[in-house]
Amino acid sequence: MADGHKPKNKGSGAAKTAKTAKTAKDPESAVTGKAGQGRPAPRLTVRKTYKLYLGGAFPRSESGRCSPVTSSDGAHLANVSLASRKDARDAVAAARKAFGGWSARTAYNRGQILYRIAEVLEGRREQFAAALTDALGLSRADAAATVGAAVDRWVYYAGWTDKFTQVLGGANPVAGPFHNQSTPEPVGVVAVFAPQGAPLLGLTSVLAPVIATGNTAVVVSSERAPLPSIDLAEVLATSDLPGGVVNVLTGRSAEIGPHLAAHADVDALDLTGAGEAAVELEEAAATTLTRVLRPGPGSDGGEEAWRGTDPGTSRMRPFLETKTVWHPVGV
């Protein structure tokens, strides 16, 4: 974890990596070059292969494609998988499969798991801060504050799992001898178009409310800065979150977005990061009357746009259905 800060480590400290790249194009060749001169060779970095997160596993794209990701100042960071239409379909299938179990978990249990995500993320703060510095060029302080806010947001939604039902539901005083009660229920599978400029706190802010309420998610990562979403997937995968509850697709939103929007087994779209494609995706969603959360103010802002505000129920309500149950009262 801590090696996230070593400057020569690929995928961290981008600015420094970029400088390194000027002198030695590949650290490996530098190592080879210095071998045999009597000095101990620096340790060879173990790079991470960034893959998709589908059904609890980390497969490559079935298409076999990947694409380079660069830091904010243009240095190569890593390659990400370019998810295909088939990967999107597999992600929806995994999310659908996970929905029954996840939505049937007790609210308390979902809260425990979301809190666990916060705990695991807390332990990786330095890794994520470095990743944000790489991806966005944030200062160390800004990156650290963003990661802290992301951890806190998971805690925030961990606390919502067993509150929103009471806040949004309730008894209805109908004019007759009936017990009548409304309860919010998760809408199902939500395709989340993650904010482009806010790959950790922004992603957390849109993803956590979706799963806190019992939905399952297919995330289309920020195209500009996809790596933190896969880093976050590693946190999710080790936090007792059942496989398939969150699925992460990296790649081109314009390629996979339309398939998700028109997919009959996707129940809702969060178009926060969809940018100019939002209208087209909303149109595609109309075919199966998929619920749509349109991009709001600050949707295309950076991580700072997601800090500090209390989101309340505003990001949970769009992904909840109200079920009203009647029963006669009598002897």
Add this chain to the structure above:
Amino acid sequence: MNLDYAPAPESRSVVALRPNYALFVDGEFTPAESGEHLTTLNPADETELARFAVAGPADVDRAVAAARRAHEEVWGPMPGAERGKYLFRIARIIQERSRELAVLESLDNGKPIKETRDVDLPLVAAHFFYHAGWADKLAHAGLGPDPRPLGVAAQVIPWNFPLLMLAWKVAPALATGNTVVLKPAETTPLTALVFAEICQEADLPPGVVNIITGAGETGRALVEHPGTDKVAFTGSTEVGRSIARSVAGTGKRLTLELGGKGANIVYDDAALDQAVEGIVSGIFFNQGHVCCAGSRLLVQESIADELLPRLRDRVSLLRLGDPLDKNTDLGAINSAAQLERIRDLAAVGEREGAERWSAPCDLPASGYWFAPTILTGVSQAHRVAREEIFGPVLSVLTFRTPEEAVAKANNTPYGLSAGVWTEKGSRMMWTAQRLRAGVVWSNTFNRFDPASPFGGYKESGYGREGGRHGLEAYLG
């Protein structure tokens, strides 16, 4: 034993039909610019009731402009308490004129007076009363400390509960400070136009409510008009899809209340007599012209042989005929087009292998009629198990286990309503939790109340109408 009833018709004299009805725009009845009109018939005898104006694009412009002006100058700035008092006033006038409205609704729609008098009109008044009280309490609706109206609402409503659907749309919109342009269905415009008179009688400021009449073209012009902030539609899923598509990118808020194929699950321990009554009201209430009808009966296999004969016996006793007769249970089908669709789908059901039984009742010689019909031996693949018939046709399927009942109930793109009949509380709760439907009636069916949110999952639409939840559709 002679069970014939003497005719007991409600008097039509309480209704003063005018030969022509104009558009209600900016507080006044004004003719459509095109001068075009349509005719509305009494579906029970095909006689002409009245002619009404067809609003074109210019009329829609005028209505939207009037609503905008009223929103900005009068209705938006008005204190909620004052808005509420207008709604209370409207509710009172509706109560006073409820018999007239009930008779007019039965004439225009074909539904029995028993229903318009005892269900539609009381609910219409109750809706205005309920929402009147919200107007000055919106800060307590759980939508933030200072929720704001959206502006102008474009509302298009169907023919199955004409005035009640108007109330579901207009009452929450007005209570929340929005103004409206509403288009009633072309086969049932008349009670909406009397409602316009009621707005005048209540001294509602001009432009707060505008009623424009016409067919699909008028509706399209209204929902696609760029000058509105909100679209609310109740009707078919097909039209709902096209509205959702047209609203994309406009930033307008949208609520849709669309079709359904409600499952009514009867477990082996159900109180059978009550279940039979519930099945009957579930599918034959309002001639089955109900989006939340219990049109798929799912009966546990072990009691099917006992339940179905009882059900047929009960349906045989339903009285079909003159909608104005106080003893009538089933009125007329609303239009020739709807009758055609019901006939077609029922015939498809037979062709696909279902066994058809229709109640042995005499159908009047003129008008649009369809005898209550039960299709048994229906499988999930049959069109009559999948498509909304919107008529008095019940499709019967069986199941063995609760898991199978839930799987079959949820096996539909719709998700508006469902019913559960069992005497075992835990089984009822278990089933209700798993049904993907916006309204679950357990040991009852087709109950409505302004305090109770109504609306569907999946392709039955989005948003809720009624209750605290319904306010969200009209507040930003």
